[in-house]
Amino acid sequence: MSVATESGSTNLAAAQDTHTVGMPTHHKVIFVALLVAGLVAPYLLYPVFVMKVLCFALFACAFNLLLGFGGLLSFGHAAYFGSAAYVSAHAAKIWGFTPELAIVSGTICAAVLGLVFGSLAIRRQGIYFAMVTLAFAQMVFFFSLQAPFTGGEDGIQSVPRGALFGLIDMYPDRNLYFVVLAIVFFGLLAIYRIIHSPFGQVLKGIRDNEARMTSLGYRVNRYKLAVFVLSATLAGLAGATKAIVFQLASLTDVYWTMSGEVVLMTLLGGMGTVFGPIVGAAIIVSLQNYLATFGDWVTITQGVIFVIAVMLFREGIVGVIAKWIRKPL
Amino acid sequence: MFELLGIPPQALFGQLLLGLINGSFYAILSLGLAIIFGLLNIINFTHGAQYMMGAFVAWMLLNYLGVPYWGALLIAPVVVGATGIVLERLLISRLYHLDHLYGLLLTFGLALVITGLFRNYYGISGLPYGIPAQLSGGQNLGFMFLPNYRGWVVIASLVVCISTWFIIEKTKLGAYLRAATENPTMVGAFGINVPRLITLTYGFGVGLAAFAGVLAAPIYSVNPNMGADLIIVVFAVVVIGGMGSILGSIVTGFGLGLIEGLTRVFYPEGSAVVIFVIMAIVLLVKPAGLFGRTA
Numbered sequence: 069m070s071v072a073t074e075s076g077s078t079n080l081a082a083a084q085d086t087h088t089v090g091m092p093t094h095h096k097v098i099f100v101a102l103l104v105a106g107l108v109a110p111y112l113l114y115p116v117f118v119m120k121v122l123c124f125a126l127f128a129c130a131f132n133l134l135l136g137f138g139g140l141l142s143f144g145h146a147a148y149f150g151s152a153a154y155v156s157a158h159a160a161k162i163w164g165f166t167p168e169l170a171i172v173s174g175t176i177c178a179a180v181l182g183l184v185f186g187s188l189a190i191r192r193q194g195i196y197f198a199m200v201t202l203a204f205a206q207m208v209f210f211f212s213l214q215a216p217f218t219g220g221e222d223g224i225q226s227v228p229r230g231a232l233f234g235l236i237d238m239y240p241d242r243n244l245y246f247v248v249l250a251i252v253f254f255g256l257l258a259i260y261r262i263i264h265s266p267f268g269q270v271l272k273g274i275r276d277n278e279a280r281m282t283s284l285g286y287r288v289n290r291y292k293l294a295v296f297v298l299s300a301t302l303a304g305l306a307g308a309t310k311a312i313v314f315q316l317a318s319l320t321d322v323y324w325t326m327s328g329e330v331v332l333m334t335l336l337g338g339m340g341t342v343f344g345p346i347v348g349a350a351i352i353v354s355l356q357n358y359l360a361t362f363g364d365w366v367t368i369t370q371g372v373i374f375v376i377a378v379m380l381f382r383e384g385i386v387g388v389i390a391k392w393i394r395k396p397l
Numbered sequence: 398m399f400e401l402l403g404i405p406p407q408a409l410f411g412q413l414l415l416g417l418i419n420g421s422f423y424a425i426l427s428l429g430l431a432i433i434f435g436l437l438n439i440i441n442f443t444h445g446a447q448y449m450m451g452a453f454v455a456w457m458l459l460n461y462l463g464v465p466y467w468g469a470l471l472i473a474p475v476v477v478g479a480t481g482i483v484l485e486r487l488l489i490s491r492l493y494h495l496d497h498l499y500g501l502l503l504t505f506g507l508a509l510v511i512t513g514l515f516r517n518y519y520g521i522s523g524l525p526y527g528i529p530a531q532l533s534g535g536q537n538l539g540f541m542f543l544p545n546y547r548g549w550v551v552i553a554s555l556v557v558c559i560s561t562w563f564i565i566e567k568t569k570l571g572a573y574l575r576a577a578t579e580n581p582t583m584v585g586a587f588g589i590n591v592p593r594l595i596t597l598t599y600g601f602g603v604g605l606a607a608f609a610g611v612l613a614a615p616i617y618s619v620n621p622n623m624g625a626d627l628i629i630v631v632f633a634v635v636v637i638g639g640m641g642s643i644l645g646s647i648v649t650g651f652g653l654g655l656i657e658g659l660t661r662v663f664y665p666e667g668s669a670v671v672i673f674v675i676m677a678i679v680l681l682v683k684p685a686g687l688f689g690r691t692a
Contacts, residue, residue, distance in 0.1 A: 364513045
């Protein structure tokens with residue numbers, strides 16, 4: 069009996085050893101730093117602005133899960149972000165859902181939509197995949213423009229923030245802020261876990277050489293669909309949360325410019341890096357805030373950043389830093 | 398008055414004509430995309446912006462230089478094609494050794510810059526561009542009234558599409574082009590300047606888009622956003638038709654325009670999405686596209 073326990077404990081120790089390899093120390097440090105920054109930020113900056121950055125950071129990380137690790141460029145992620153925003157806003161305003169239930173229903177909607185569009189889109193590869201996802205997103209846009217419950221050009225306005233679990237009032241920005249922080253942090257950790265799971269390793273294999281993975285006996289399309297649905301779901305989580313934060317779901321959320329913005333955030337921060345999209349989202353959202361009064365210059369600047377990023381630093385900001393310090397970020 | 402399925406024939410044929418006109422633009426634009434994709438292996442996201450530039454150059458030629466429609470129809474494609482050649486030489490050509498997706502991202506960024514600049518200087522309300530005097534008025538065909546200009550658009554697009562098909566399938570230059578699409582290294586070994594061929598092909602594809610833009614200017618107002626939504630529909634057209642065949646692009650473009658027109662008669666709410674729905678069905682039934690080659 070005692071022998072058995074002893075061998076059991078050594079196994080456990082060995083297992084713990086391999087687990088420390090799983091999450092490198094510098095990743096732990098960055099996660100803790102992000103959490104600390106997240107906790108301090110609302111006392112230094114305008115909380116609604118930081119919540120916007122958080123929502124877009126999650127959106128970009130969800131998108132990066134698909135592009136950076138699955139190698140699939142979706143040009144229509146606004147469909148999942150925006151439809152989740154609409155459903156979440158509708159649930160909170162018309163059905164009187166509490167915010168957490170509204171966010172869950174929006175996220176489920178995005179997951180279902182991701183399953184339907186994903187299973188069609190993975191039938192084509194590369195550039196066609198991008199065009200198909202873009203076309204489906206445009207379909208969602210036209211649907212949102214005409215459907216009776218979306219409010220057409222007005223969108224769904226003055227969505228109640230409600231009370232979390234019916235108990236905690238979400239109208240004070242600081243209360244809502246910590247809920248959003250928790251949601252986004254949960255999302256980021258989930259993405260980190262997915263990337264570093266055996267499933268994530270297979271995905272990277274498919275990204276780098278699809279034919280080889282097929283010949284190794286993996287059902288490539290199932291993996292692609294799974295990562296597509298996961299990415300759409302997390303994008304939906306971001307969109308649903310955004311709708312509660314801004315008390316608004318509008319056509320902007322489902323338009324192709326939104327799909328382009330999330331591509332830009334990921335590209336700028338560094339696709340295929342864990343932390344890049346967060347940096348990209350922070351930069352692009354700050355830029356939009358700063359340039360908001362200059363109208364079309366936001367679009368022009370974003371276009372110029374696109375061109376510069378593609379021509380000069382395709383690894384993105386975090387990708388370049390990772391090269392410097394020679395550690396994956 | 399007789400009626401067809403409860404629809405007055407005036408409305409039915411009017412919408413079919415509008416569908417045919419939209420189909421003309423789908424055909425010319427998807428043709429340009431297909432030619433560019435064949436040789437450059439990139440999807441030219443800037444195509445919609447270049448279509449818009451065609452319309453704007455026509456407007457500028459008329460308002461700043463007094464060049465009428467017929468001159469613009471020739472000059473605008475050349476001018477916009479030349480800007481395309483500059484873009485290809487300066488930027489796009491540096492990405493050929495990379496994944497095709499970077500070409501898509503670059504041209505998307507360029508589309509944002511171009512559209513943004515035009516919006517900034519000309520606003521989004523749209524500028525009027527008159528129908529040329531020779532083509533004003535219309536014909537009464539008995540069952541419908543055909544505005545001359547709209548008839549001209551359909552004929553001009555057909556002529557341009559078929560000429561393009563002829564150049565690519567039946568001339569020596571087209572043979573070089575098709576050969577370079579199959580195997581650029583081998584064609585280069587035979588002494589053909591492939592990089593120059595690529596540049597000219599891009600310029601030609603862009604010129605086609607600009608030509609469509611000039612045709613569109615008198616029908617729709619000249620607006621910086623006119624290409625943005627159109628290009629996404631054209632992407633769906635390209636997915637449906639597949640980019641393997643020139644004639645396939647033309648047939649798919651006109652066919653989908655007609656289907657869209659019919660939908661507008663019988664189920665107006667569905668007209669904006671019908672092409673995307675057809676795309677979903679095609680993906681289910683024949684993933685490579687109607688005229689596509691299975692890779």
